[in-house]
Amino acid sequence: MEIRLQVANQSETMLKEIASLLPPLRRIKNELRFLREENSRLKSTLNSTAASTINRKPPSQSVFYFYNTNLDATDIIQSHAVDGLQPTPDFLTNFLGVLIRPEYLPNILAERAGTVEAVPIPANWHADIAEWASALRAVDLSEDTFTVVELGCGWGCWINNTGVAARAAGRKVNLIGIEGDEGHVRFAKQCCADNKFRDDQVTIVHGIAAANAGTALFPRQTQAGVNWGLEPIFNATAEQRREAVSSGACDELSMVPLESLPAGKRIDLLHIDIQGGEADFVRDAIGTINKKVAYLLIGTHSREIEGRLFSTLREAGWILEIERPAILSVNGGVPNVTVDGVQAWLNPRLAKKI
Numbered sequence: 001m002e003i004r005l006q007v008a009n010q011s012e013t014m015l016k017e018i019a020s021l022l023p024p025l026r027r028i029k030n031e032l033r034f035l036r037e038e039n040s041r042l043k044s045t046l047n048s049t050a051a052s053t054i055n056r057k058p059p060s061q062s063v064f065y066f067y068n069t070n071l072d073a074t075d076i077i078q079s080h081a082v083d084g085l086q087p088t089p090d091f092l093t094n095f096l097g098v099l100i101r102p103e104y105l106p107n108i109l110a111e112r113a114g115t116v117e118a119v120p121i122p123a124n125w126h127a128d129i130a131e132w133a134s135a136l137r138a139v140d141l142s143e144d145t146f147t148v149v150e151l152g153c154g155w156g157c158w159i160n161n162t163g164v165a166a167r168a169a170g171r172k173v174n175l176i177g178i179e180g181d182e183g184h185v186r187f188a189k190q191c192c193a194d195n196k197f198r199d200d201q202v203t204i205v206h207g208i209a210a211a212n213a214g215t216a217l218f219p220r221q222t223q224a225g226v227n228w229g230l231e232p233i234f235n236a237t238a239e240q241r242r243e244a245v246s247s248g249a250c251d252e253l254s255m256v257p258l259e260s261l262p263a264g265k266r267i268d269l270l271h272i273d274i275q276g277g278e279a280d281f282v283r284d285a286i287g288t289i290n291k292k293v294a295y296l297l298i299g300t301h302s303r304e305i306e307g308r309l310f311s312t313l314r315e316a317g318w319i320l321e322i323e324r325p326a327i328l329s330v331n332g333g334v335p336n337v338t339v340d341g342v343q344a345w346l347n348p349r350l351a352k353k354i
Contacts (some may be wrong), residue, residue, distance in 0.1 A: 183224020
């Protein structure tokens, strides 16, 4: 999930926007009194109920402090942070020690070369507490070899971050990514090499993640790293495919089913961020997912998708561990997703007890 820049994290901006919408002073006083009473009630309830942890912070703080889990998400993240990291010229170094080239996201990282990034609590430029904790939770639950499959891998974000964390924890690693953009495929391979993963530890497939084999179209962009929201086009006619490829607008790529990947019998983490196709993919591939995937981390692109995932995965017996709903803005009565949601699911059939 890439965190979109239009979401405001600064308390002053948020309070100004809220203030412009508040009703007259009398109603404000009544609402404040209600909120104080509700806050007191919630504190009493939470103190007496240790089974569920609902992380909420006041509106003046970052929206990324809101997520639902029974785990200590910040502790999971902190436990993987590397002390004493030194900057590396031409790279951004994150809290795990992962080296990232600014050219992957030039509009965001252009001035970050030669710096070391702090622990991303509540968030950094591409993920928040909920997603970081979910990904690293999968590392903690893994066995001797950590296998990660990232669908829509971009520059190899999650195969590199979890791969570096797993290696630091003494695991062998098997890193697999699928990506439709040719330039981003190059980025992913480059990033894995920069972080000293051997060729035999990495598989990057130029294709489109799908439940079944076939072909689909994927839009081309002139400069990799600029557009991260490109979506595949399924079910195009033969004529449409010829026109799209001959015009240079699209590439015709193979659809790559999960079972065709060199992942072995167990996938410790399956990360899915495929621009709105998450619910369809999980529904159609649920048989393979149930058998092979120990932990599932999904970037969601609508509340509708989130509901469908709840239905499919709960019916299939999965356990929801961490969840943050998609963050919306409402314009003209229409909900627009400004930050993708996060869902992390544990497969009890393959779970490791820790």
